Amino acid sequence: MERRQVPCYVGAIGAGTLCGLFAPGAGGALEAVVAPVLGALLYATFLQVPIAGLGRSLRAGRFLLAVLVVNFVVVPPVVAAMFPLMPGDPALRLGVLLVLLAPCVDYVIVFSRLAGGSADRLLAATPLLLLAQMALLPPLLALFLGPELAEVIEPGPFLHAFLWLIALPLALAWLTQAAARRLRVGRLVAEGTGAAMVPLMAAVLLTVVASQLPKLDGRLGEVVPTVPFFVAFLLVMAWAGRAVARGFRLPTAEGRAVVFTGATRNGLVLLPLALALPDERGAVAPVVMVAQTLVEVVGMVVLVRVVPRLLPAPAEHPGNAGR
Numbered sequence: 001m002e003r004r005q006v007p008c009y010v011g012a013i014g015a016g017t018l019c020g021l022f023a024p025g026a027g028g029a030l031e032a033v034v035a036p037v038l039g040a041l042l043y044a045t046f047l048q049v050p051i052a053g054l055g056r057s058l059r060a061g062r063f064l065l066a067v068l069v070v071n072f073v074v075v076p077p078v079v080a081a082m083f084p085l086m087p088g089d090p091a092l093r094l095g096v097l098l099v100l101l102a103p104c105v106d107y108v109i110v111f112s113r114l115a116g117g118s119a120d121r122l123l124a125a126t127p128l129l130l131l132a133q134m135a136l137l138p139p140l141l142a143l144f145l146g147p148e149l150a151e152v153i154e155p156g157p158f159l160h161a162f163l164w165l166i167a168l169p170l171a172l173a174w175l176t177q178a179a180a181r182r183l184r185v186g187r188l189v190a191e192g193t194g195a196a197m198v199p200l201m202a203a204v205l206l207t208v209v210a211s212q213l214p215k216l217d218g219r220l221g222e223v224v225p226t227v228p229f230f231v232a233f234l235l236v237m238a239w240a241g242r243a244v245a246r247g248f249r250l251p252t253a254e255g256r257a258v259v260f261t262g263a264t265r266n267g268l269v270l271l272p273l274a275l276a277l278p279d280e281r282g283a284v285a286p287v288v289m290v291a292q293t294l295v296e297v298v299g300m301v302v303l304v305r306v307v308p309r310l311l312p313a314p315a316e317h318p319g320n321a322g323r
Contacts, residue, residue, distance in 0.1 A: 005114065005198050009301045012202035013209055020213025031211035034204070034268070038106060039169050041200040044193045045110050046173035049120045060121055063258070066248040067125045070262035071103040072136055074240050082232065083144060087225045094145060095288025096226055098274055100233055101140050102133045102266035106165045110201060111264065111300045115307045117256035125261070126166055133266065134158050161269040205297055208268070212290040222284065223291040230295040237263040238303060242310045255311045263303065267293040 019026060079100050086093055105126045113119040134155055176193070179186025216223065241262035245255030267289045274286040 005201070006301060006305060008198055008202050009205055012205040013297060013301070016206040016209030017213060019206070019210035023210075024214035027211045027214040030207045034207050034211055035164060037200065037203050037207055038268070039165055041110055041197075041204050042106060042165055043169035043172050044197050044200055045113060045119060046123065046170050047176060047190055047193050048113065048197075049123055049173075060124070060254070062248050063118070063121050063250060063254045064125055064128060066244050066250060066254075066258050067122075067129065067261050068132065069248075070237075070241050070244045070258055071129065072132060074244060074262065075101065075103075075237070076140060078233065078236055078240065080144075082229050086229060089222075089284070090145065091284035092222065092226060092288055094141075094277075095274060095285035096229060096292075097141060097144055098137075098270055098285060099265050099267045099289045099292045100230075101137060102270055103129050103261055104264035104266050105129055105161065105269065107204065107268075107300075108260050108264040110197075111304060112257045112260040114201075115256050115260065115304045116253060116313070117260055117307070118251075118253040119257070121254055122257045122261060123170075127162070129261070130158050130162055157269055157273045165269075205301075208297060209294060212293055215287060215290050223288050226288055226291060227295060230292045231299070234263050234296070234299040234303070238306065238310065245311060252311055252313045256307050259307050259310065260300075260303065264300065265292065265296060267296065 019030075079097065083093075086096060109119050109122050109126075111117075112122050176186060176190055180190040238259055241259035242255070244262070245258040248258075250258060271286055271289055271293075274289050277285055
């Protein structure tokens, strides 16, 4: 399955699409499963990361600075360049801004690892990314749409995501790693969970697509004009992340992680916030964010193959052939 992971993921997306189109009533039940399955995937991912090494990752100043630069120095001008071309509907624009201005803190770690990125560095940067977007989203929204919209940002979704999708899986992974050093059953659990990475990732993709696709029903025409912006964002940020990584002279694994954190957004975490918005904003903004998530899921599967070519390891570089 490791060797055939991309076909597995494409198949999961296809199955989720069929389920969302032909069994939309199952969407509610599947949506309740997304967070637990994502938590299980992150637990399996964290098991592959030496928890004891996270302290060293926190001291990786250049990497942490590159992550902040790509997300909060590069991303806002990229969004600002697209903003005048976006549909004029304020609710649509709010949905686009909410999802594009906030960096992902959950499955970005998984996709980065699949592409040979530094999962431990990215995991160590997660609290910093959460705090930074909580602090910076209100002023950024105010800058784009006016000060009255800054108040829509609440800490609840961020804290909930951190506790259930980062802190709890990380604590369980640490306990499992500690048990694996002393007990045979701990080693068996760690090995079995590691082998489940591909099925868990496929399950996340299937449940996300199947549960979110029915929400586009009847409003697809409203959100279609935003899709090109989501695709363009992925393309631009892949190259921008590469430029930042090279500018900071990061090692290959760290550079790949920077590309993924710049391109991947926080739609799953911010969706509850968008659903709680009043009036028309609460009806339209979540649909826009769902559309972005669907575009991103496909884009991440593609980037798993593309990013290692954008930032090849020294031994993989054509100029090193035959050395």
